[in-house]
Every structure is written in C-alpha cells, then in structure tokens.
Amino acid sequence: MIYPEKSGERLHDMLGLAQAFFEPLAELGSITPVGESDLPGDYLTLLAHSGHMTITLEAWHESLVNVHVEGEFREPDRYARHSLLSRQSDGRVVQSGIMRIDLTGLPAEVRRQIEVGETPLGRILIRAELLREVELLALWRIAAGPRLARELDLPQGTIVHGRSARILVEGRPAVELLEIEGFSTLLVERERMPRHHVGESLMPETYWTFEKLGVLDKLTTSRCAKKVGVQFVNSTGQESKPFFFRNHYDHASSETWHVERPEFDQMLFDNATELGAECHDQTRVLEVLFDGDDAATARATGVRLRTADGERTITSRVVIDATGQSSLIANRFALKEMNGHLRKAAIWRHYRGAKRDESGGGVKTLIMHTQDEKCWFWYIPQSNDIVSVGVVGDNDYLLKGRGAPEDALNQEIANCPVLGGYLEGSEALDDLAVAKEFSYTTKQAAGAGWVLVGDAWGFIDPVYSSGVYFAMKSADMASECVVDALQSGDLSAERLGAWAPTFAEGTKWVRKLVNSFYSGNFRVGKFVQEYPHHAGPLTDLLVGKMFSPDMPALFADLDPWLEKMASAPRTGDEPMMALG
Template sequence: MSPKKDSYDCVVLGAGPAGCAAAALVAKEGFSTLLVEREQLPREHVGESLMPESYWTFEKLGVLPKLEASRYAKKVGVQFVDASGRESKPFFFRSHFDHPSSETWHVERADFDQMLFDNATEKGAECVQRTRVLEVLFDGDRATGVRLKAADGERTVSSRVVVDATGQSSLIANRLGLKQMNPDLKKAGIWRHYRGGERDESGGGVKTIISHTRDQKCWFWYIPQFNDIVSVGCVGDSDYLLKGRGTPAEVFDQELSNCPGVTEYLTGAEAMDDLAVAKEFSYTTKQAAGPGWTLVGDAWGFIDPVYSSGVYFAMKSADMASECVVDALRADDCSAERLGAWAPTFAEGTKWVRKLVNAFYSGSFRVGKFVQEHPQHAGPLTDLLVGKMFSPEMPALFADLDPWLERAKAMDAMDDDEPVAAMA
C-alpha cells in the first residue's frame, strides 16, 4: 500500500521494535509520521528474551497493559552453565530490586512486533506494509525523503527527518560507508525452536539459560516461551560454525551433543522445522546521525546475543533518538548535532555491555569467583544484566573486573589441568 501523502515530518524505515517505537513516540507528539515496512506482518522471527529495563520504554509507549495481559512467558532471571554442565546460582532480578520493572518477558517476535506496529498506528503514525525502500534521497549530505515501491507502483515521499530502523540492512549506514564490523566478534548463530523442553519456574517464572559447550568453542541460549515452546540457539566463531563442517543443521546437532547444560533440558523434546542462520552480526557505525537523518536499533549497531540486549538496545535507542527528533522538528533545526544528541550517552552505556560480552568470550570470566572476591560489585553486575547500563557504578565495576580478568587469564595459562568454567 502506498502512503497517503507526499510529505511527512518524519519517515521511519523498518517496523521492527526500534522502528515501531520511534514512529509511535514521534507521532504521539503531533508530527506527521510514516512507518514503512518491506514485509507483511506478522513475520517469523526467532523468539526473544528481553532485558527488564525495557519496562520504561514500554511504559512510555503505553503497551505495558498489553504485555502484562499477554501469554508471554515471564522472565525472572538468568542462569549460566559452565562447560561441564555445572549451573551457577541464578540471578533473580527481583531479589536485587523489588519493582515490576525487574521482571520482563520472553516474547514471540511475530506477535510482539505486530503489537508494536499496531501501537504505532494507535499513536497516530501512518503505517504501510509490503512497501520497499528503493532509495533514501539526499540533497548533498542532507536526507530529504525516500523513494518507495508498493504493489500499486513507485512513489517519492519527502520528509524533514528520516529515521533508519532497517536492522542489519542499515540502508543509510551502508550507503554512506559508516558500518564497521567488529573483528573480535565475528560470530555466527544457528537456532531453532523445540516443543516440550524442560521449564524451570522455581523463581516464579522462567529464566534465560546461557550454557557453554564442553570445549567452549560455542555457547547455547535456552529461552522458554509460551505454549510449551523453547528457543534454542548456538553461537560461535563464524568460520568454525559455517565452514567445512556440514550443513547448519548437522553442525547445530554436533554442537548440541557437546553441550550437557542444554541436552538434558531437551530430553524428549521435539525439534521444529524452522532452523535459521545469521553470521558476523557484531558491528558499529561511525556516526549515529546526520542532517535530516538518524539511525536507531540494529541500523546503529549490534553487539552480541549473549546477554539478550538486542531488543532493549533497539527500543532504548529509538526512545532516546525520538526525543531528539521531536526537539529538532519543534525547533525546525534538523541538523546532525540536534538529531544525534542522544548518541554519546547511549554509546557510553552500551560500552559497558560490550565490555561484559568481551569478558564472557575471554574464557576466564567466573562470575561466582569474581563476586566472592568483590562482593561490592554483585549489585552493579546484576544491574548490567538487567540493562541498567547508565548506572554511575559501571566504571568502578570494570576498574576491578578488567585487572581481575588479566590475572585469571594468567592463572589459566599456568594451569592447563584446571578446566575453565566461564560464568560459573
């Protein structure tokens, strides 16, 4: 379906969580907003585990009542399993901060994205599907609109601001050469869903489980969802997973057999026919905004799935960027400085999650031992797992964690007989 008008205050490209959030938040402030989606919703997508701090953006969007009444599995914590199958003590978020924002959900993305898309419509955005973005239009370095193609033909739409929420397609970043792959996190993921996997609800809900394989070349996520469905994914170096070892399904099964922390949960479970693959997904962009445009969500960057930060980062970046878009439109100043004012604060916060991801892949991070030696950091570490990446306690946490990791690496190198129990 083609847009109804030729000109808008804001055009948002992509109707994932970031795009839907940005469109809703700009539209509800009274600005004409067009949300463009290439596919037809609902669309299939791997099940997601949310970070609890998403609560505040959900509240701002007005969708908390829908989430609270939904069928989604309630996420109450996270648990890590080492290479031998030994489980860490669960991190139950509410025991750290007793507030509704300390618990969240494991969502089915097809249904979740549809809810956010409908909410953008309810907030006043014009939302079109099955409409391709052929080109983002520029006048010099300023974005001025988009050229679209729908079933009824091509259409050029002008806009004061273009918000790129096209995910890893990153239309503007790729056009302007802004995308930078992270050479230290060239990972790949293979995942599928199962029916009938074990569900531990001892904490009042389900947990995300992160489990290493025996040789620690890969790790698995285990995310119980509603309707007796579990999302199970394997992540490892891209070359190791996807080159010369057979089909993705064969590699997935090989790695699963090497992961005692997950195989026992899947005893008697039925694998569903929905295997999917993604590779080399960790990247950043050189800049988050320019004259007349800004990037949000995965179009801005993506770190790694290990701490379930993807949807939270997408929605938080859209939340912060939308405030700048509204400010720029009100001031009639859609400069790079005004549209990108959110980015330094956001980048500073995501830096700490990136550092925690690097700690995870170091092979030497043992949460239990670190917290035992530095009990003052148990709270800040849980804060980071919850998504409180803007906490003023983060610098002090890493001032101790970074040298601790260096000592742990040195000890591991000296004692080859001691198994590395990452995150145990």
Template sequence: MQDINPSYDCVVIGGGPAGSTAAALVAEAGHSVLLVEREKMPREHVGESLMPESYWVFERLGVLEQLTASRFSRKVGVQFVNNTGRESQPFFFRSHDPRPCSETWHVDRAEFDKMLFDNAATKGAHTRDEVRAVDIVMEDGRATGVHLAHEGGTEHRVSTKVVIDASGQQTLLAGKLGIRRVNPELKKAAVWRHYRGAQRDESGGGVKTIILHTSDKKAWFWYIPQSDDLVSVGCVADNDYLLKGRGKPEQTFQEELAKCSGVLERVADAEAMDDLRVAKEFSYMTEQSAGDGWVLVGDAWGFIDPVYSSGVYFALQSACLAADAVSEGLQQGDTSAAQLGKWEPEFKAATNSVRKLVHAFYSGEFRVGKFVSEHPHHHGNLTDLLIGRIFKPGVATMFDDLDPWLQQQIAESNSGDAV
C-alpha cells in the same frame, strides 16, 4: 500507494521495535509520520528475550497493560552454565530490586513486533507494511526523501524533513554511506531452532534465560523458554568455526549440541521443530549515528551480541532518545546532524559496559560465579547490567576489578594452573 501522502515531517524505515517506538513517539508529539515495513506484519524475527529495563519504554508507549495480560512467559532471571556443566546461582532480578520493573518477558517476536507496530498507528503514525524503502534521497548532503516500492511494483518518492533509519541489520543508510563496520573481534554466527516440550524451570516464579558453554568452550548456547511450551535454543560461535568447512547447519547444530550436556538434558524428551535458522557476522557499529535530516536507531545504529539479550532494549532506548531529538528538532526547525544525534554520545558510552561484558564472556575465562564469590560487592552491579541499567551511576566501576581479575584467569589458564 495512493494512500501514502507525498510528504511527511518524518519517515521511519523499519517496523521492528526501534522503528515502531520512534514512529509512535514522534507522532504522539504532533508531527506527521510515515512508518514503512518491507515485510507483511506480523513477520518472524529472532530475539525473544528482553531486558527488564525495557519496562520504562513500554510504560511510555502505553503497552504495559497489553504485555502484562499477554501469554508471553515472564522472565525473572539469568543463569550461566560453564563448560563443565557447573551452574551458577541464578541472578533473580527481584532479589536485587522487588519492583515490577525488575522482571520482563520472553516474547514471540512476530506477535510482539506487531503489537508495537499497531501501537504506532494508535499514536497517530501512518503505518504501512509490504512497502520497501529502496533508497534515501540526499540533496547537498541532507536527507530530503525516500524512494518507496510497494510489493505490487509501484514506486514513488516521499519527501520528508527527517528520515529515521530503523531498517535493522539491513542497515540501509549505513550501507549507502559506507559507515557500517563489522567488529573484527566479534565475527560470530548463530544457528538456532525451537523445541516443544523441553524442560522449564519456573522455581523463581517465572522462567530464566540460560547461557551454557560447550565442553570445549568454542561455542555457547542460549536457552529461552517461551509460551506455547516452546523453547528457543541457539548456538553461537566464531563464524569460521561454525559455518566454514563443516556440514550443513543441521549437522553442525547437532555436533555442538552433543558437546553441551546442559542443553542435551533439557531437550532430551522434547520435539525439535523444523525451523532451523542461521545468522552470521551480526556484530557491528556505525561510524556516524546522524546527519542532516537523518538518524540511525536500533540495529541500524549497531548490534553488539546476543549473549546478554541487550538488542531489543538498545533498540527501544535508542528509538526513545532519537524520537525526542527529532521532535525537538522539528519543533525548532533544526534537523541538523548535531540536533538529531545529540543523544548518541551518552548512549554509546553507556552501552559500552555491555560491550565490555561481552568481550569478557568471549575470553573463555569469565566464570561468573567465581568472580562474584571473590568480589561480592559487585553482585549488584553485574545484576544491574543484566537488567539493562546501563545509565546507572557507578555501574561500570565493576570493570576496575573485573578487567585485572580476568587477565589473571587467562594467565593461569595459559600456564595450566587454573582449577
């Protein structure tokens, strides 16, 4: 690793959307930055559907033109299908807000992540793939360096003023410090694959993310049309239900698919790709977002759930906020925990709206169409949350009505009165 300098103002661990965004912005502010990714870029990754509010991060990074000219499928809305197969009216984003920022893309994560990784280099970051962060050097409670290992086996230490951990669900620093906490109410697992030639509804000028429940409501499927005539289809359920005491993941996937007529119909004439994958217990938070000389962003900070496709947007937004705090701290000579983590309380409060929406979904009684028909004044707030406008004033007022409404639906279901 002779081409890696012995010291940098900032070392960013992880070349996903969060790491590449943070590295690009800190480097653009005039600081020396090293961005390392342990795998060879491009690399495969799940998480194809974006939230429209990512637009503003893309604009700041200067990649909107690339995305607009890309082959990625344009995402124009979200639709829900309940356990009986009844479809909600689609939430078309442009019907709520006609601006270009109200639509986004279903991306190929390998290609998308590589685009952002290369953009970080364009902005001045020193980018290296196939370089693994083995450990964070801590001195008197402060992060002062990173131990790196090249794929060839060479290891050395790089000193730095700030470490940005964007290592994703590897959660390097959170694991080292013992601050990662799995959400006991969201111990979920996912099994997914791609299909070629599955149905694509482009009636709204693009494709939609479709969320479908199985007939017994024990699992749900995502249905995400992508480019190259591919559709990502994934099944999510409680970890114990999906992965314990059952057959191989392929068998489990087929068993759950048989209970979801909406997906079965859409893939009936399609070819299943040989790329079945499994992930589990991916919902967690960290007790601390920053310390002296370090800060967590993206999935290294936390991950809620895949149901509303919030993961990449939260990664991008947290990286932007953290990058600004890091740049300011480096300029002022203040890389304390208070400075590097100053953005996190507001961000955490804003993301809590999506967290509450996730818990509503998993109650099993959140019938989106029914709620909106009974509370039409919240259609805009719900659409805003699906777009990702979590910082919009008043958006969380929806829960003043949703929470008691949901409790009523659950009570009626338990008493057998639900229709």
C-alpha cells in the same frame, strides 16, 4: 452564531480572525512570518503556490479530503469558520484552516453549500466555476500551541508552517484564508506483518520504554512467558544458582518477557498506529533520498518506496532508519565498522516439549557453554511449551567444514550434555535459521534530517539479550531529539544525534562485558567473591542499567582481574554465580 461584539477590531486581519477561534492566540501557537526560502521542501510544495489549496493538498496526500467545521461566525453577508481537513483515505487531519468570506454577490446555491460546511471551499468554488485567482499573502512559521497540536496530532511545540491567502472571485477579494499544514509520521515495513525475527529474550530495562509507549498492560496480558531471571551452565555442566532479578531490585521493572517476535512486533506496529503514526507493511524503502553524497553534510529529503501499487516518493523532514541489519543509510555512506574480534555466527530453531523450569514464578534465559567452550547455547522458554534454542560460536568454527548447519547444530548439542538432557523427548518445530557476522558499530549516528536507531545503528552480540533493549532505548532517546529538532526547526546532525554520545557510553559497558564473556577468563562467581561490592553494579548491567555511575569503578577492577585470570589455573571448585 453572530460575530462577537469586538469582531470589527478582532477580524481586521487574519491573525485577529485566528484569535476569534483560538482564544488565547497561544492555543494556536507562536507565529512568525517567514520567506519562501525559509520553508522546508515539503512545505514549499504545499504552501508557496497560487493554486487552490484543496487541489494541492489532495494531490500531495493522494487522497480526497473531508471538511469538519470546528467553529463558525455568521452575519447576513459574511461568514467565517475554523475547520479541519482530513484525508478520506485514513481520516488523518492534514490541515487546520480559518477562512472569512464575503458572501455578497455569490450565487445562492454556493452560499448555501459554504454555510452547510460539508464540502471543502475550493471544491465548491471550482464546481461553480467561481475560482478565478488565488493570491498568496504571507507564509508563517508556527510553533504549535496546545490546541493546534491536538488538532494536527503532533507534539506541542512542533514547528509547522502555514500561509495566508485570498481568493479573488470575479476580480474581487472574496475569501481570506489561513491554512496550516501538519505532517504525520509514516512507518514502513518491507515484510508482511506479522513476520518472524530472532531476538526473543528481553532485558528488564526495556520496561521504561514500554511504559512510555503504553504497552505494559498488553504485554502483561499477552501469552508471552514471564522472564524472571538468568542462569548459566558452565563447560563442565555445572548449573549456577538462578539469578532472579527481583532479588536485586524488587520492582515490576525487574521482570520482563520471552516474546514471540511475530506477535510482539505486530503489537508494537499496531500500537504505533493507535498513537497516530501511519503504518504500512509490505512497503520497502528502495532508497533514502539525499541532497548530496557526503554523510557529513548530505541532508535526507525523503524516501523512495515500493508499495503493492508501484513506486512512490515521499518527501520528509526527518528519516529515522530502523532497518535493522539492512542498515540502509550506514551502508549507503559506508559508515559500518564490523567488530573483527566478534566474527560470530548463530544457528537456531524452536522445540516443543523440552524441559521447563518455572521455579521463581516464571522462566529464565539459560546460557550454556559447550564442553570445549568453543560455543554457547541460548535456551529461551516461551509460551505453549515452546523453547527457542540457538548456538553461537566463531563464524569459521561453526559454519566452515561442518557440513550442513543441521549437522553443526547436532554436533554442538552432543557437545553440551546438559542441553541434550533438556531437549530429550522434545520435537523440533521449524527449519533452522542461520545468522552470521552480526556485530558492528556505525561511525555516525545522525546527519542532517536523518538518524539511525536499533540495529541500523549497531549490534554487539546476543549473549546478554541486549538487542531489543538497545533498539527500544535508542529509538526512545532519538525520538526525543527528533521532537526537539522539529520544535526548534534545526534538523542538524548535532540536534538529531544529541542522544548518541550518552547511548554509546552506556553500550560501551555492555560491550566490555561481552568481551569479558568471550575472553574465556570471566569466572563471575570468583570475581564477585573477591569483589563483593561489585555484585550490584554487575547485576545492574545484566538487567540493562548501563547508564549507572558505578560502571567505571566496576571495570577498573574487572579489566586487570581478567588479565590476571588468563594465567591463573582453574581450581574446579569456584562458585558459579553469586549475584543479587
């Protein structure tokens, strides 16, 4: 193709040239010149130098790069093209570039190689020993327009940076360049995937984040058992009427799953890869790197990793800490606050062949109190006739002076005759697992260049199966703030943590419901009998609709009612559960 007619006007500067390939220029984005001091650290390394970009880029990404020509203009002695550079290691596009070259005086073989477009320009010039000098002309800040965002696989509007430069060959300006770098999302997991994890009963409200991630079909067609409701068993062995979520709100989002965590987490991990993240398991974050020691001001600059090949440091603009109870950043800055009144422990394992009730079109999570009400059990039927069974009680009661955890578990099963009946004839499948003191909050959800999500932010208690929902929802809300922060170029705590007050306000109601459960006075059926208009809001909370405006009114009545119940004798004929 020959230059377009107006090429003389269009190509007189690099942005004019850019317009020849990005028509209109808004497709490239909104472009402003910046100084070196405005460049974030990683861009500084990549752009503010007078070395050749191919070499710098390959060293930075630890991979050779391939070139893919997106468009070109040819004249007898001039050649211009728009090309993408992608890493050979994983095919990820890491640079969008435009170059214009004066071919006069270049050896015929060099001209041929440039025009074939199979080798990055830098490599051709270096091999031909023609690369003499690179002159940095300007640095650019670009809010990625639709086409650039597509090319670099970033959300539209993400702030990226680029440079224009020229290459002098034998002292003569021969090549002009506009090079724009894009960054990827790196996700690292220290375990080998798939890995086991506790937390198998989901809350229905997780639906909306699954929908956003595009995994609803994968879940629907997976072998995961469909969870259609919850059921409570009190200390006298009385089973409540099952509470089916669909009866409250007849919509697909009212049903969820009992998942096998190895497969569920692997599916999310693979989905992240499909959506463009670079995902590595068996890669441990040894530390998050900061430019200071004060959580209020320290900026996260990257992470130090241990991979199978040794240690590696990665610089990054934002670090999202999703390390669960390891809580890397919260521990580093002593941000964790343990919930003193919820010093619980749990012991659990899986059984095959235990009782299974699929009335209502799926399985239910059962919450069963022991006879003395010192503990409660979860009973989570999964696929393949397997049930997850766990006991939760005060840490000191459950783990101290009880012998081995196996003994404590068996004693508590004996203390819960309904469960004993359910497990009759079943076979224990795996070793016991134990967790303790898992309830805490963090004082600060975000800082400069860092943000906490999921258990790394906080965890309340397993009783209402809220953990995975909190992890998914907080990550969902935080990711929007990260995109917004990248788009604005403002990576402050305020911007990255803008989601946290709303989220904390929602979780406050779940926390209060957990406290109600452990108060020993929460007779749900009786409360709803006295306050029938609260049945809906209470149900909302059980399915995870914690941002509902009805919550303050619910607790304005529930809190004093619980105090009243503390001194009220039990009548023995109270309704167990009447929601929906």
